[in-house]
Amino acid sequence: MNASSDTMTANPQALEVLQGFPGTKLEQLYRQPSTALAVFRRMLPHLAKTIVMAMLYMPNPFLASDLDAWIRPDAVAEKEQALLVLTSLHIMSTSLQAQGPRAYILGKAFAKSLRQALTGSGEHKSFGVPCRPPGNDVVDVKTLDDHARRQWEDILYYMVGSTTVGVEGQSHISDATKSLLELGNFVDKRGRITQTGFTFLLQEVNAQVWSLLIVYLNRAPELLKMDSVDILSFIFMLGSLELGQGYSTANLSSTQKQMLDDLGDFGIIYRPSLKTPIFYPTRLATTLTSDASALHSSAAAPTPTFDTGLAGGSGAASKGYIIVETNYRLYAYTESMLQISVLALFTRLTMLFPNMVTGRLTKTSVQRAIAQGITADQIISYLAAHAHPQMLKSTPVLPPTVVDQIRLWQIEGDRMTTTSGYMMIEFATEAEYRDTVEYAETVGLLVWKSDAKRCFFVNRIEQIRSFMSNRRAARA
Amino acid sequence: MVKALKGVLVQCDPSIKAILLKIDADSGNEYIIEDLDEETLFVKESKVASLKEKLKVTLRETVRENTDSDSE
Amino acid sequence: MNAIDGTDRHVRDSDNSPPPSLLTVILDTNPHAWALLSDTLPLSKAVANLLVFINAHLSFNHANQVAVIASHIQRAQWLYPTPHPPRSSSSPEENGTSTPTPPSATKYHRFAIIERELQDNLSRVISQTTAADLTSSTTTQIAGALSIALSHISRATQLSSPNDSSGISLDSTGPTLSNPTDTPTDPADGTPRARRSPLTSRILIVSVSGDLAAQYIPVMNSIFAAQRQRVPLDVLKLAGDTVFLQQAADATGGVYIAPSSPSARAGLLQYLMMGFLPDARARAALVMPGGGEVDFRAACFCHRRVVDVGFVCSVCLSIFCEPLEEGECLTCGTRLSLGAAVAAKPVVVPRPKKKKKRKVGDITGTSTPMSAGTPGP
Numbered sequence: 004m005n006a007s008s009d010t011m012t013a014n015p016q017a018l019e020v021l022q023g024f025p026g027t028k029l030e031q032l033y034r035q036p037s038t039a040l041a042v043f044r045r046m047l048p049h050l051a052k053t054i055v056m057a058m059l060y061m062p063n064p065f066l067a068s069d070l071d072a073w074i075r076p077d078a079v080a081e082k083e084q085a086l087l088v089l090t091s092l093h094i095m096s097t098s099l100q101a102q103g104p105r106a107y108i109l110g111k112a113f114a115k116s117l118r119q120a121l122t123g124s125g126e127h128k129s130f131g132v133p134c135r136p137p138g139n140d141v142v143d144v145k146t147l148d149d150h151a152r153r154q155w156e157d158i159l160y161y162m163v164g165s166t167t168v169g170v171e172g173q174s175h176i177s178d179a180t181k182s183l184l185e186l187g188n189f190v191d192k193r194g195r196i197t198q199t200g201f202t203f204l205l206q207e208v209n210a211q212v213w214s215l216l217i218v219y220l221n222r223a224p225e226l227l228k229m230d231s232v233d234i235l236s237f238i239f240m241l242g243s244l245e246l247g248q249g250y251s252t253a254n255l256s257s258t259q260k261q262m263l264d265d266l267g268d269f270g271i272i273y274r275p276s277l278k279t280p281i282f283y284p285t286r287l288a289t290t291l292t293s294d295a296s297a298l299h300s301s302a303a304a305p306t307p308t309f310d311t312g313l314a315g316g317s318g319a320a321s322k323g324y325i326i327v328e329t330n331y332r333l334y335a336y337t338e339s340m341l342q343i344s345v346l347a348l349f350t351r352l353t354m355l356f357p358n359m360v361t362g363r364l365t366k367t368s369v370q371r372a373i374a375q376g377i378t379a380d381q382i383i384s385y386l387a388a389h390a391h392p393q394m395l396k397s398t399p400v401l402p403p404t405v406v407d408q409i410r411l412w413q414i415e416g417d418r419m420t421t422t423s424g425y426m427m428i429e430f431a432t433e434a435e436y437r438d439t440v441e442y443a444e445t446v447g448l449l450v451w452k453s454d455a456k457r458c459f460f461v462n463r464i465e466q467i468r469s470f471m472s473n474r475r476a477a478r479a
Numbered sequence: 480m481v482k483a484l485k486g487v488l489v490q491c492d493p494s495i496k497a498i499l500l501k502i503d504a505d506s507g508n509e510y511i512i513e514d515l516d517e518e519t520l521f522v523k524e525s526k527v528a529s530l531k532e533k534l535k536v537t538l539r540e541t542v543r544e545n546t547d548s549d550s551e
Numbered sequence: 552m553n554a555i556d557g558t559d560r561h562v563r564d565s566d567n568s569p570p571p572s573l574l575t576v577i578l579d580t581n582p583h584a585w586a587l588l589s590d591t592l593p594l595s596k597a598v599a600n601l602l603v604f605i606n607a608h609l610s611f612n613h614a615n616q617v618a619v620i621a622s623h624i625q626r627a628q629w630l631y632p633t634p635h636p637p638r639s640s641s642s643p644e645e646n647g648t649s650t651p652t653p654p655s656a657t658k659y660h661r662f663a664i665i666e667r668e669l670q671d672n673l674s675r676v677i678s679q680t681t682a683a684d685l686t687s688s689t690t691t692q693i694a695g696a697l698s699i700a701l702s703h704i705s706r707a708t709q710l711s712s713p714n715d716s717s718g719i720s721l722d723s724t725g726p727t728l729s730n731p732t733d734t735p736t737d738p739a740d741g742t743p744r745a746r747r748s749p750l751t752s753r754i755l756i757v758s759v760s761g762d763l764a765a766q767y768i769p770v771m772n773s774i775f776a777a778q779r780q781r782v783p784l785d786v787l788k789l790a791g792d793t794v795f796l797q798q799a800a801d802a803t804g805g806v807y808i809a810p811s812s813p814s815a816r817a818g819l820l821q822y823l824m825m826g827f828l829p830d831a832r833a834r835a836a837l838v839m840p841g842g843g844e845v846d847f848r849a850a851c852f853c854h855r856r857v858v859d860v861g862f863v864c865s866v867c868l869s870i871f872c873e874p875l876e877e878g879e880c881l882t883c884g885t886r887l888s889l890g891a892a893v894a895a896k897p898v899v900v901p902r903p904k905k906k907k908k909r910k911v912g913d914i915t916g917t918s919t920p921m922s923a924g925t926p927g928p
Contacts, residue, residue, distance in 0.1 A: 044612070
């Protein structure tokens with residue numbers, strides 16, 4: 004089943020990339036306080052954040068026994084998950100002291116940078132060097148939003164353009180972006196949208212930006228001779244900048260200066276002219292490391308004033324436009340060809356009015372979408388994310404019958420469940436088998452077991468592997 | 480020594496499993512690694528998609544699906 | 552086979568991001584108490600530690616919010632957010648920080664704003680304290696600060712509730728008492744949590760002054776309000792002895808930590824980061840420091856004295872430290888006949904100390920923490 008891996012957030016994607024980095028590169032990356040802060044906020048599970056913060060100002064290593072005592076027995080699965088992520092990102096490691104009890108320490112570079120980020124100390128300039136434009140031509144937030152929306156929608160138009168009549172010719176994206184979309188397998192050689200492309204299209208804007216940036220990150224080092232650490236730390240820095248503030252390009256590395264052009268094409272940053280050494284992050288950039296959905300919530304930027312400061316986390320819901328009724332009819336209050344053509348992917352549209360379209364979710368239309376590689380969960384979360392404010396008043400937002408039916412349409416004819424993972428076999432002793440299977444069950448990885456055959460099936464293996472080596476070490 | 484085998488766990492009804500076993504036997508055992516119990520099979524990861532496709536074809540031939548019309 | 556069924560196939564999201572959380576800090580700025588602590592923990596150092604703690608809270612989640620209130624000697628005062636935009640009310644400050652400084656390159660912008668506003672407001676609070684204020688009182692306005700904090704939380708909860716587009720209705724039903732633990736957004740409907748998840752709030756009281764008996768009733772009322780809104784009151788007790796704050800933490804399910812020795816106080820930041828930083832969601836997975844023995848004594852309504860044993864009006868449950876002269880309750884005016892009980896001093900039947908405390912605790916934990924031994928027959 005695809006759906007479980009495609010969550011609508013960028014966390015897993017970006018996390019995977021970071022976990023693939025060698026330790027030395029991560030260490031180099033963590034030297035930037037803005038990166039340490041962004042990784043902390045965006046990549047870590049909640050309990051891992053709590054553990055990191057508890058350890059940040061701890062003078063001695065955190066004894067494993069103390070950690071176990073601190074965490075409730077019923078939260079073992081969460082603890083294991085947190086420790087796994089922390090060690091795989093080289094944020095935390097087991098203390099090197101051979102003697103004495105097992106203890107954990109934070110990576111030096113990460114701890115130092117995070118402390119600097121919290122206290123605002125140090126000589127790094129990782130939160131961007133603000134700069135005022137020459138003269139008084141200050142760029143306002145509206146210009147930035149318009150720029151971001153135009154550039155980003157152009158990319159989406161380009162992708163959708165291949166499927167829908169009447170959308171072509173509206174898109175003006177650069178050749179570099181076109182080839183990037185092709186490299187990311189979002190469109191094929193002839194510019195036709197692929198399965199991955201459909202998936203991309205239905206994601207939230209924030210997740211889309213991450214998807215594209217990750218393609219960029221994977222490809223740029225070989226194609227353009229760029230340093231991946233430089234790219235990533237620039238991306239993380241962008242996430243910590245302030246919307247509406249200009250920043251100087253003076254202290255960027257050559258790689259990062261090179262990136263400015265591409266990011267401008269994506270609408271992630273805005274440059275008034277190529278001559279002035281100044282750039283403005285758009286909302287796409289400043290929400291990179293936050294959860295607020297990027298372009299939809301225009302009021303989400305936390306501002307220091309009393310009232311809007313309060314309104315902070317709650318996005319403006321006014322942008323939703325879709326109404327779904329229990330009888331599968333769908334009304335979308337939109338004029339945007341982009342939104343209409345996205346809807347057309349899984350809806351049978353019947354009528355087009357000046358300010359709205361109506362249609363119906365049918366078995367054929369949904370199954371056609373599923374055949375193209377779109378999952379039911381993507382359709383459902385797209386509908387929920389763009390629901391009309393009127394729909395948001397009810398809980399759940401979408402009519403449950405419709406949600407269930409879309410899922411049922413997906414699994415119709417799907418008469419078996421498949422889980423990919425690992426089969427663990429050939430345990431030497433009954434005790435070894437029992438301990439390991441018990442552990443797999445507590446951390447929630449166990450899918451199937453057979454005591455008689457002394458084998459079991461897990462969907463991920465890293466934790467099991469480390470558990471078994473720990474167990475062996477404890478025995479030795 | 481403990482071993483970890485990569486693959487896909489398939490869980491289904493016994494009736495479906497019978498069909499899967501037949502597909503496997505017809506193609507010279509290229510799908511299934513091990514028959515675990517009456518509702519569970521362990522299958523080669525690279526072959527899952529084609530196994531699903533074959534199952535769908537077989538079911539379409541044998542089971543009559545009631546197709547609902549798209550009309551309003 | 553049940554596994555193949557559309558209805559129970561939830562989106563297995565590995566993310567399930569925690570709800571945003573609002574931290575309201577009440578900083579006791581009682582000058583008398585801080586003067587006593589100045590050798591081991593000066594106010595400036597405590598504030599610096601507090602700022603790191605606040606930044607740590609904000610870095611958990613982009614949507615996390617913070618509010619800081621000073622509970623000063625004669626009034627409670629906002630430290631952050633500043634009630635009015637700083638531009639309009641900016642008077643020339645003595646330290647000359649009123650010029651708008653561009654964001655620093657070494658500081659995350661949000662952290663910098665909070666730090667500046669908090670320090671400006673704090674120095675304003677201190678500079679506006681007159682000598683007369685200092686002599687007139689030695690305690691702190693904790694009740695006022697608690698009320699401000701609770702109304703702020705209530706408002707923030709309303710603003711972040713899912714239906715905020717329909718306008719805020721401040722009707723008689725009061726704030727939505729959303730319990731973060733029992734109303735998680737259903738993962739099945741694929742709702743974006745950033746918008747739908749309710750705000751979880753908590754209050755941290757950093758207290759240095761003792762003797763709050765004078766404000767017994769308003770403090771207790773605030774505690775009950777917090778209990779009803781399910782807002783945990785965390786208490787970091789740096790000095791002084793307040794019976795009621797411990798009760799507050801106990802009644803609302805908050806954390807009570809009292810580092811007593813000077814060396815323990817030096818580790819203030821570690822207490823904050825480990826004991827008080829975990830939000831409601833993290834606490835579900837952690838063993839939080841327990842209160843140990845809670846002092847459930849109450850203050851009498853007539854002289855504000857903390858009493859072990861007293862007299863309770865049988866109608867309104869007001870507590871008095873000595874028999875009433877007219878036999879008339881000062882609160883509700885009921886005439887009470889005390890009979891023979893007044894003649895003798897109330898005698899407490901000697902019992903093992905621990906048992907007695909627990910027994911009192913049981914009574915108070917359920918309904919009201921007003922405890923007083925009734926005179927035995």
